[in-house]
Amino acid sequence: MKRNAALAAALAGVVMLTLWFGTYWPASHWTVVPRAQLLEKGRQAAAHFGVDVGGWQAYAVASVLKQGAAPLQLRITYVAKESKRAAEIGFDSSGALTYWRAPEDERGPKFASNEAAAQAAFQYMAGAEAARYQSPRRSAGDDAGEDEYEFRRVPGAPFRERIKVTAKDAAVERVERKTYASLSDEDDDDDDGYWGILAALSGVMQTAGFVVVLSVFILWVARKSISGVFQRRMAAGTFLIMLAALLLGSGWDKIHSVNLEHDTPGVVAFYTALTMLLYAAVGRGISAKARPKWMSLEQLCLLAPVAKATGESIAAGVLFSPLLAAIPFLIVACGLFPGSSVWPQEAALLYDRAPLWDSGEMKVFLVLLLFFGFVVPALERLVRFGWLRWVILLPLGTVLFAYVWRGVSGPLDAALTAGLLTLALFWFVWAQFDLLAVLTMQLAGGFVMALLILGQKHEGAWIFVLALLLLALAALWCYRRGQEVAQGDPLATNPMLTGFRAEREKLLAEFSVARRAQQDMLPQAMPEIPGYSIAASCTPSLEVGGDLYDFLNLQDGRIGIGVADVSGKGVPAALYMTLTKGLLSSVTKNSSELGPVVEEVNRHLHSVTRKKVFVTMALGFLDAKKRVLECVRAGHNPMVWRQKGKGLTTLVTPGGLGLGITGSKVFGAQLKVEELALAEGDAVVFYSDGITEAMNASLEQFGEQRLMEAVERADSLEATAAHDSILGEVRSFLDGVHPQDDMTLVVLRVGG
């Protein structure tokens, strides 16, 4: 199911993007000047203003204006190496000059007056259009000798434009051209409309979240230190995190102001890594139930034995990512939200020197970790009622995701719907997979968008193809090389308990002796029955288990096949398991009659077991030549009988009580023997409840239905392959969760 959902999502996402990207991606209609050409243009413009920036270091940054008629704004900063003087030049996406700021103390040629300087700059900026501007308004600048001149375009054009020149001491200091898409737009920068409210709301939520995470973490550390479990390794981690908190100063605000334009990738990575570590540490502590969701991410961070689940999570993230990228396009294309458009935030990538770095926005990763790794588990723990959790989470998540993704601009309902859809998709991936899948989806979604943007206009898209391929390879590698994570064993995974390791090692050594002894007691080889194939396995969940399977050579030439399960787990169960095996083989020495054999075993077990221990058993006596299987079910799970020829799959459920429960005649009265007339291709599957009650991270059981379907799917396979395929389905259902109970599976196939 999960696999199909992921494939369907990938397909849907790719189809939507293919259909709509060209039409609705705003930047499709922009002209984009190549970077090198742009830098050269900048140099020429600077030369016009009397500053020679040849040989200066150039930094180019792109940003997107919401209301601009030419939304993509490019800003180049030229820095003189020795003197650290800097000049700034801006262009819009059509290549028109929009900004100039002269370096301090080097303002180019002097004019007769401030006004003359402003006029000269204005003429250069406006060119042939100069006649369409009104005469300038002058206002005094901030500094002495500084004047600002504002030239407004004559109204009537479909857009509004103004050119502002600041002149000081008769030289041009700064020139700025602003263009607005519509006349109704305020020509003030701080008009954010409802985005301002969304930003404020999501900011408050994020800050509150961060503060709570930090407090919980400090409390947790304090408690661990007091209880003495606090280890060196954790101390080192805490020190680092404390250092981070210190460096961050004002906490969350600072990390948000870490600016890709000004800080080096290293600085941003440092902040991000430390904050993620903090969240991870707290997330671990917050809820044991949430642990499975953290598991893959933890394994990856520790570079610990890579698990199969890690591979699945990464693969899921990659497969779901096109759908994530397609959500804004879906909103705009569906026609329900007139006036909405895709918000071309990522268009800035077009001028990026390191597009791979900028494609993933770190803030978003942190918000995802905060939301799914922390807020959701915390609510699950603190709020008892499911509906109340949703009442809190739904609006919170919608606003948060609407703002943080900002995929759509336009009416508020479009933005909120985008937020809701994004939340729903992330939620689905989180619920079906885990946190790692969520984070991978965000990362890969960025890659997909970048691939489309760069692929359309620019070279350099290959790096994103490569990045996506690498992710897919990583997923494959983890899946192939990975191990099942031993999640049910807290000692194996909890570094807090390393102190107990030595003691544990000693116990383990003793257990391994017991386990070997027990495994030795299981049949070493499958019986060879002409015209049949047979396969069996028993996987204890603890070191020693209470499950058993056995094959018996009966006196009358038939073959006995049995599976039994002792109540309880661990050592006591294992001891009774040994007893049951002994009883079974000794009783069958004297009798080959199924009913009496089982009654005899029951009598012995009842007389020796303590009252609350019982054994359930499914036992079949096979007449290989006549193809008749006699079965009993002593309180055990029913056998699955697959009749291939008839296309039937049934549970064989003759009546019967568990062994050792009662010594009275009730046992015999309840025990029924059922005869199965087998045919070519049929399969009979014996198993223990560890198979049907195997529980995954979402607390679903594998169940009889899935087992029967698994048996049907293995129709064409001989016993060993069928056995492996069924067990494989159980494992992929468990998805890395360690089985809670012993799992025993015996497959008998007629033919082959």
Add this chain to the structure above:
Amino acid sequence: MANPFSIHKSTEQGLSVLALEGYLDAHTAPEFEKAVQGEFQAGHIQMVVECSRLTYISSAGLGVFMSFIEEIREAGGDIKICALAPKVFQVFDILGFSALFDIVPDLPAAVERYREAPVKET
């Protein structure tokens, strides 16, 4: 994380009712065992185990029912089981408990059953 389990004791027309809630597994079975033993020793041998809020039972939990039933029945009492959720009932049923215990839909039915047959006939 330990799975939550609790027992609520009450009496209903002279019968001692143990209402189980949550997970009855190897970890929580001793608590249940103590409760049944307590009732038995106090002479309350007519018991009803009410399971409407029992979400899971493992073999260790089933073992508790068995460990006392013979003694209780010899003393003239019984344990009747009522209000099992379908999933939990399936566990009882697979093991054949329906042949050993009176399993009834609800508490009034358990009271009724005590009137008809104080000890299950086997």
